[in-house]
Amino acid sequence: MDEASCDRCGAELPTEPGRRLAWSHHVQAGRPGWTCPACTREHSRSIEARLDGQWW
Numbered sequence: 641m642d643e644a645s646c647d648r649c650g651a652e653l654p655t656e657p658g659r660r661l662a663w664s665h666h667v668q669a670g671r672p673g674w675t676c677p678a679c680t681r682e683h684s685r686s687i688e689a690r691l692d693g694q695w696w
């Protein structure tokens with residue numbers, strides 16, 4: 641079961657465990673998924689942007 645790839649851009653998950661540390665693992669609808677470092681960064685940026693809005 642080593643066909644994991646980024647949910648967002650489709651980049652292949654590195655096979656070296658050390659490089660996988662930069663990837664974020666999540667479970668969506670009961671299925672495990674991965675997000676690559678670049679997409680994780682963009683995703684967290686959009687979360688931060690949302691927090692900077694009119695939420696407070």
Ligand SMILES: [Zn+2]
Binds near residue numbers: 650676680
């Ligand atoms: Zn990606």
